[in-house]
Amino acid sequence: MTQDYEIFELGTFKFQCGLAVPDCKLAYKTFGTLNAAKDNVIVYPTWYSGQHYDNEWLIGPGMALDPEKYFIIIPNMFGNGLSSSPSNTPEPYNADRFPNVTAYDNVKAQHRLVTEKFGIEKIRMVTGWSMGALQTFHWGAMYPDMMDLIAPFCGSAKCSRHNYVFLEGVKAALRADAAWENGRYTSKPEKGLRAVGRVYAGWGLSQTFYREELDLKALGYASLEDFLIGFWEGFFLPKDANNLLTMAWTWQNGDISANELYNGDYKAALGAIKAKAYVMPGQTDLYFPPEDSQNEVANMPNAAFIPVPSIWGHFAGGPGTNPEDVKFIDDKLKELLAS
Amino acid sequence: MTQDYEIFELGTFKFQCGLAVPDCKLAYKTFGTLNAAKDNVIVYPTWYSGQHYDNEWLIGPGMALDPEKYFIIIPNMFGNGLSSSPSNTPEPYNADRFPNVTAYDNVKAQHRLVTEKFGIEKIRMVTGWSMGALQTFHWGAMYPDMMDLIAPFCGSAKCSRHNYVFLEGVKAALRADAAWENGRYTSKPEKGLRAVGRVYAGWGLSQTFYREELDLKALGYASLEDFLIGFWEGFFLPKDANNLLTMAWTWQNGDISANELYNGDYKAALGAIKAKAYVMPGQTDLYFPPEDSQNEVANMPNAAFIPVPSIWGHFAGGPGTNPEDVKFIDDKLKELLAS
Incomplete structure (x- = not known):
């Protein structure tokens, strides 16, 4: 490109x-x-x-x-x-x-x-x-x-403060992956990035969005699991873990x-x-x-x-x-x- | 006891x-x-x-x-x-x-x-x-x-469905820890359990709870970080990971x-x-x-x-x-x- x-x-x-x-x-x-x-x-x-x-x-x-x-x-x-x-x-x-x-x-x-x-x-x-x-x-x-x-x-x-706590969950999920190696990873911390996607999934959209099945009816995913993998894990897997943590710091300390x-x-x-x-x-x-x-x-x-x-x-x-x-x-x- | x-x-x-x-x-x-x-x-x-x-x-x-x-x-x-x-x-x-x-x-x-x-x-x-x-x-x-x-x-x-997704985040955080070893852990997957606590923290209480600082003013924690460690990590660290996953399965499949x-x-x-x-x-x-x-x-x-x-x-x-x-x-x- x-x-x-x-x-x-x-x-x-x-x-x-x-x-x-x-x-x-x-x-x-x-x-x-x-x-x-x-x-x-x-x-x-x-x-x-x-x-x-x-x-x-x-x-x-x-x-x-x-x-x-x-x-x-x-x-x-x-x-x-x-x-x-x-x-x-x-x-x-x-x-x-x-x-x-x-x-x-x-x-x-x-x-x-x-x-x-x-x-x-x-x-x-x-x-x-x-x-x-x-x-x-x-x-x-x-x-x-x-x-x-x-x-x-x-x-x-x-x-x-609540938003800060939500992001603590996102960060903790990423950092739980030993492959992250405190930011000195030599290969992608894949489990951590997938976990970030799953943690984020519940926060990004509303209870009503999920109740009305808009993941299927509006976005066209084949199932809820398909949405979690295809959309959420798919979104975060290509991202760099340290980049995500840097931006999370920016967000959490926004004032x-x-x-x-x-x-x-x-x-x-x-x-x-x-x-x-x-x-x-x-x-x-x-x-x-x-x-x-x-x-x-x-x-x-x-x-x-x-x-x-x-x-x-x-x-x-x-x-x-x-x-x-x-x-x-x-x-x-x-x-x-x-x- | x-x-x-x-x-x-x-x-x-x-x-x-x-x-x-x-x-x-x-x-x-x-x-x-x-x-x-x-x-x-x-x-x-x-x-x-x-x-x-x-x-x-x-x-x-x-x-x-x-x-x-x-x-x-x-x-x-x-x-x-x-x-x-x-x-x-x-x-x-x-x-x-x-x-x-x-x-x-x-x-x-x-x-x-x-x-x-x-x-x-x-x-x-x-x-x-x-x-x-x-x-x-x-x-x-x-x-x-x-x-x-x-x-x-x-x-x-x-x-x-939304509640199911929230629990996917909790589970993914636990499972991102290699020490979990697909449930055959020989020692406690500590990072995963702490991550479960941090993921849960944003869900368990409301935005307003955190906005009004009830973690400090009502529950007496010294700081938000103290609440995350003392209450949330402290709650989940003594739990058995497979027990948590079994109960999460019960919850997610409740019907x-x-x-x-x-x-x-x-x-x-x-x-x-x-x-x-x-x-x-x-x-x-x-x-x-x-x-x-x-x-x-x-x-x-x-x-x-x-x-x-x-x-x-x-x-x-x-x-x-x-x-x-x-x-x-x-x-x-x-x-x-x-x-």
């Missing part, structure tokens, strides 16, 4: 944790054309283990993210295998020595891409699903004067206030977001429940709480799996962009 | 799966005194990995399950380490060769205890939490003329109609339950959500749907962790017993 993305060279990038990795890379893909005024920009970060192509379901002619109108940038998250990651970084910062990356680090790097590479000063909207939403909140709090709109969906500004700007004052960070915001949790999301979004919106000056009326759990927001949810989100983004 | 329970010798017990295990044992404990009319009987089965003493929180003078009024029998479930289990059965039916036990098998054995050992023909009430509720439903459908009342709480008559009485006709089995029933799910239970109980009640002739208004997730029903929930359930059981 021809490489369908570009690399922005970050040089030596100093991560928040204190490690400074030479020749750091930010992989990204753009859609559409930056106009002369440079005011048609949408930034749309990736999610846990997703790569830029996994974001493309929300982009297209006639959609809110219309490349005929907007210049859309999808930056790949550190650790996702395309931007600098445990799997693609040379010694000595490779594998288990790759830094503990924060969403703050990701957005710092993305800001450099946007400003240094493209000379963009103003962003129309930042949006993203799941950990993409985490980065969206960070954009809003780190660069409050830079964008008009944010639309984080099925995600949060700070990892909730828009964990930086020098807000020094842990979470409400202050939420209150500093100037952009008009549509915060859109999935109505049945088990790890980003709507209540968490409500609490965020209550502390944001210009935000609306708009739950996605879906039984697809976390998948209400992506990756484009359920056409009705895609339409709901797309419609809301159109409404927001028109405001 | 002095043994605080009795053994009922089942002899060679033929399990539904076709294996006939010699010298099968049903461990049980009783409270109170069987009256002359033998009409003051309550049967109260155990739950996933629980043993009889884990049920005792619901028994006491002045409570619904008052040993001064009732003769209360707690039968231990097969696989729980006290009744016949992979861990205590002699070769060749030990370890990974122990039968796949059904709830039907458990209730068959319990029925023999009740009738053969005690000569009981009529039961006032069967009640139980979680897998205890599964067995309660089975009592109702297998011996519909034998009891007046059933009160299954935080459980179901048939394992839902009151999977037997010669109903031949898979789930609605017929629910409809055959004559006992007056209080079906009490936890309002925030993540794997036995109230909707499943509502569906059951809709198919039962004499049942009331009574959700426990609790933010303790599955622990709304046990094991006596939250005093308010204990009071709610105890009050409802009193009401039911008075009817």
Whole structure:
């Protein structure tokens, strides 16, 4: 396959944790054309283990993210295998020595891409699903004067304690496999990766999704076991274990206030977001429940709480799996962009 | 510790799966005194990995399950380490060769205890939490003329597909540990058992429980990590891995109609339950959500749907962790017993 993305060279990038990795890379893909005024920009970060192509379901002619109108940038998250990651970084910062990356680090790097590479000063909207939403909140709090709109969906500004615990289960399942060898594996920790898929399966979709057998009726799997193997194990088996752990660290430690700007004052960070915001949790999301979004919106000056009326759990927001949810989100983004 | 329970010798017990295990044992404990009319009987089965003493929180003078009024029998479930289990059965039916036990098998054995050992023909009430509720439903459908009342709480008559998937995650985490050795372990698969605890932690309690920090404020743990180690890993580490897998099989394959009485006709089995029933799910239970109980009640002739208004997730029903929930359930059981 021809490489369908570009690399922005970050040089030596100093991560928040204190490690400074030479020749750091930010992989990204753009859609559409930056106009002369440079005011048609949408930034749309990736999610846990997703790569830029996994974001493309929300982009297209006639959609809110219309490349005929907007210049859309999808930056790949550190650790996702395309931007600098445990799997693609040379010694000595490779594998288990790759830094503990924060969403703050990701957005710092993305800001450099946007400003240094493209000379963009103003962003129309930042949006993203799941950990993409985490980065969206960070954009809003780190660069409050830079964008008009944010639309984080099925995600949060700070990892909730319950969400943290869910991820502890995912990590423990992977690490229970001796083949993982504390991150120094020489072959794929296959049992651990399959276990990650099985642990994730119950969390990703709602009780109602399974009750209504949408794995069979909507997604076309032959049986529940077929869904567990074909979809869930199949999704995680090709992933690099250290990459998954790096991104899990980013997720678990996500907090828009964990930086020098807000020094842990979470409400202050939420209150500093100037952009008009549509915060859109999935109505049945088990790890980003709507209540968490409500609490965020209550502390944001210009935000609306708009739950996605879906039984697809976390998948209400992506990756484009359920056409009705895609339409709901797309419609809301159109409404927001028109405001 | 002095043994605080009795053994009922089942002899060679033929399990539904076709294996006939010699010298099968049903461990049980009783409270109170069987009256002359033998009409003051309550049967109260155990739950996933629980043993009889884990049920005792619901028994006491002045409570619904008052040993001064009732003769209360707690039968231990097969696989729980006290009744016949992979861990205590002699070769060749030990370890990974122990039968796949059904709830039907458990209730068959319990029925023999009740009738053969005690000569009981009529039961006032069967009640139980979680897998205890599964067995309660089975009592109702297998011996519909034998009891007046059933009160299954935080459980179901048939394992839902989502609940099945949650347990796949638990099992996969355990099995990812090479020390498990397909059930022929010579030492404890410690990493797997700890992983089981971490996977379970997100499921057992609700998002709201964690948001409100009840692990710290109500249960007194020093930190979230302390709760994960002290409570969750601590709970599962002493358990036998094959026992856990046997009970998980029982749970995942729980279905009151999977037997010669109903031949898979789930609605017929629910409809055959004559006992007056209080079906009490936890309002925030993540794997036995109230909707499943509502569906059951809709198919039962004499049942009331009574959700426990609790933010303790599955622990709304046990094991006596939250005093308010204990009071709610105890009050409802009193009401039911008075009817």
